[in-house]
Amino acid sequence: xxxEKLLEDRKKLEERLRRLTGGANVFVSEADLFAMSCxxxxxxxxxxxxxxxxxxxxxxxxxxxxxELSLDLGIYPSVSYAQMxxxxxDLERLQAHDLCDNCQKEYAGVxxxxxxDILIFKMDNGGKxxxxxxxxxxxxIEELLREISRRPAYVMxxxxxxxxxxxxxxxxxxxxxxxxxxxxxxxxxVSHILELSKELGIVPTMIYSMMVHGTxxxxxISAQQACEGCRTTYEEYEIIPRPDLEMLYLEKG
Amino acid sequence: xxxLSVAHPGHMEALKEIIRAGNGNIxxxxxxxxxxCIGTARSGLGRTTTEDIRExxxxxxxHGIRMNIVxxxxxxxxxxxxxxxxxxxxxxxxxxxxxGVDSVTVAEPFLVEMIAKEFPDIDITVSCIAFVNSxxxxxYYEELGAETxxxxxxxxxxxxxxxxxxxxxxxxxxxxxxxxxxxxxPFRYAHFxxxxxxxxxxxxxxxxxxxxxxxxxxxxxxxxELLISSGWIRPEDVKEYEAIGIDLFKISGRIQSVNWIxxxxxAYSAREYHGNLLELLDSTRExxxxxxxxxxxxxxxxxxxxxxxxxxxKCGYCKRLSKEILVYSGRRTPNEELKPLNEYLVVE
Numbered sequence: 395x396x397x398e399k400l401l402e403d404r405k406k407l408e409e410r411l412r413r414l415t416g417g418a419n420v421f422v423s424e425a426d427l428f429a430m431s432c433x434x435x436x437x438x439x440x441x442x443x444x445x446x447x448x449x450x451x452x453x454x455x456x457x458x459x460x461x462e463l464s465l466d467l468g469i470y471p472s473v474s475y476a477q478m479x480x481x482x483x484d485l486e487r488l489q490a491h492d493l494c495d496n497c498q499k500e501y502a503g504v505x506x507x508x509x510x511d512i513l514i515f516k517m518d519n520g521g522k523x524x525x526x527x528x529x530x531x532x533x534x535i536e537e538l539l540r541e542i543s544r545r546p547a548y549v550m551x552x553x554x555x556x557x558x559x560x561x562x563x564x565x566x567x568x569x570x571x572x573x574x575x576x577x578x579x580x581x582x583x584v585s586h587i588l589e590l591s592k593e594l595g596i597v598p599t600m601i602y603s604m605m606v607h608g609t610x611x612x613x614x615i616s617a618q619q620a621c622e623g624c625r626t627t628y629e630e631y632e633i634i635p636r637p638d639l640e641m642l643y644l645e646k647g
Numbered sequence: 648x649x650x651l652s653v654a655h656p657g658h659m660e661a662l663k664e665i666i667r668a669g670n671g672n673i674x675x676x677x678x679x680x681x682x683x684c685i686g687t688a689r690s691g692l693g694r695t696t697t698e699d700i701r702e703x704x705x706x707x708x709x710h711g712i713r714m715n716i717v718x719x720x721x722x723x724x725x726x727x728x729x730x731x732x733x734x735x736x737x738x739x740x741x742x743x744x745x746x747g748v749d750s751v752t753v754a755e756p757f758l759v760e761m762i763a764k765e766f767p768d769i770d771i772t773v774s775c776i777a778f779v780n781s782x783x784x785x786x787y788y789e790e791l792g793a794e795t796x797x798x799x800x801x802x803x804x805x806x807x808x809x810x811x812x813x814x815x816x817x818x819x820x821x822x823x824x825x826x827x828x829x830x831x832x833p834f835r836y837a838h839f840x841x842x843x844x845x846x847x848x849x850x851x852x853x854x855x856x857x858x859x860x861x862x863x864x865x866x867x868x869x870x871x872e873l874l875i876s877s878g879w880i881r882p883e884d885v886k887e888y889e890a891i892g893i894d895l896f897k898i899s900g901r902i903q904s905v906n907w908i909x910x911x912x913x914a915y916s917a918r919e920y921h922g923n924l925l926e927l928l929d930s931t932r933e934x935x936x937x938x939x940x941x942x943x944x945x946x947x948x949x950x951x952x953x954x955x956x957x958x959x960x961k962c963g964y965c966k967r968l969s970k971e972i973l974v975y976s977g978r979r980t981p982n983e984e985l986k987p988l989n990e991y992l993v994v995e
Binding site: 430431432433480481494496499500501502503504505507508509510526529530533536537540544545546547548550569570571606607608609611613 | 656657658660661664682695846858861862864865868869871902903904905906907932933936937938974975976977978979980982988991992
């Protein structure tokens with residue numbers, strides 16, 4: 395199943411980057427598969443402990459590593475690149491996209507530098523990925539939110555995530571919907587997400603909405619299959635991990 | 648005559664493409680400098696070094712184009728009023744002066760006055776986030792030393808005020824043509840202050856979630872007419888502004904991709920565009936992937952806006968125009984569709 399594969403791939407990626415950089419303290423905090431509202435799909439790996447110069451030195455190797463990771467997850471990377479933390483020389487993430495037509499135009503040309511803070515490894519035509527059903531998962535949540543809100547609410551990005559601690563799950567980054575609307579149709583949302591999670595091989599222990607800080611606007615809806623450590627914390631101590639989270643579903647024991 | 652002031656992300660490859668797309672219409676390009684000295688009110692991307700800027704100034708000059716460095720933090724945290732801060736800014740401006748930068752964009756009145764006095768070779772543009780929205784305010788800044796004033800975007804469609812400002816000052820006036828921010832945005836001051844700290848010297852706030860951007864996107868989904876009433880100027884309507892004496896037209900988008908910027912430059916250079924107007928607006932990418940606002944459907948609306956009293960509650964013109972907006976669904980799936988907005992919105 396895709397979630398299990400993503401958890402394994404995150405770990406493998408971290409090991410490969412450590413080997414590549416000579417045992418440096420590289421940490422891959424999270425690896426994601428994503429589908430965006432524009433139609434792009436891809437992989438993102440959040441990196442700590444690498445610099446711009448590492449990317450320059452290991453350009454070829456990193457390109458191959460990202461390509462292999464993406465292909466393993468069913469994404470053909472029509473563009474792959476390293477993104478620096480804005481205004482710094484720290485590597486923030488390694489990314490691979492199967493680009494939609496609009497983004498293909500934005501990424502193309504300019505000597506491989508469409509933005510100054512990214513370093514493109516490769517670029518060609520997209521549309522060759524296997525795991526395109528991720529777009530339908532994104533779209534299905536969007537349609538549900540539009541039905542609930544009766545406005546063009548949207549899912550900016552739908553992610554399947556695997557964290558270093560062992561948690562995995564999905565997050566829909568949403569705009570245009572409010573907490574009371576979600577709560578009024580909580581059962582409908584939970585049942586849709588549980589169904590979708592099952593297809594991805596995720597057994598959520600909790601489903602929650604993330605609020606825009608201090609407001610009733612919803613920023614995201616996540617389903618999380620908690621790792622043993624996180625599960626113990628959430629369940630035994632009944633801790634809601636952040637004050638901006640509103641729990642929609644919590645499975646105990 | 649050169650009349651465009653164009654956003655530049657900061658690397659040489661971008662500059663070459665932008666100048667090529669400008670087809671002789673570009674008056675200046677503007678870009679951020681080092682965030683370690685003075686920040687800007689937009690997200691900074693790469694770290695442009697002094698040497699990078701020097702090379703780019705030479706390249707721009709070789710094409711008859713001026714280079715403007717944007718140091719328009721709306722909040723400097725009081726640093727500018729300390730001796731150390733003043734010395735740091737003086738040092739940085741000396742560096743910019745030495746490498747041939749033509750002008751700087753600033754939002755802080757103290758910097759306008761200081762630069763006018765200490766750096767006579769550097770022209771001063773007052774940033775649109777100094778919110779110059781009246782003849783009086785324009786006169787204050789002109790007296791402090793401004794050569795150019797970028798006007799508050801909230802008066803872009805207020806022709807009587809624009810005309811009054813034109814009559815009151817003799818400096819160059821610039822309007823921002825493609826910012827997608829909402830009209831009279833309640834978050835504008837606070838958002839720019841936040842961005843100024845996030846893109847300025849350390850310590851920077853560790854932002855993971857950005858309230859203002861998230862909230863504003865949600866407001867536009869809830870009230871799509873805000874997409875219409877915002878201060879953008881269609882390429883076809885530039886002539887209306889030239890007719891009242893506006894000198895320069897600023898294309899925003901320093902954090903957009905180079906191809907996106909060159910697409911805007913071509914549209915404004917040609918003074919016509921047939922497509923989704925949101926593709927030209929410097930707002931979050933997801934909005935232009937969500938909504939389709941046909942530019943052709945807005946032909947002639949400028950005549951109404953020229954006499955509009957900006958009382959949206961009573962008027963409803965932009966709300967009626969918002970019926971032209973289409974909404975994307977199911978992108979790149981078998982169910983992909985572009986539906987009329989009223990299929991989603993509750994009739995209120």
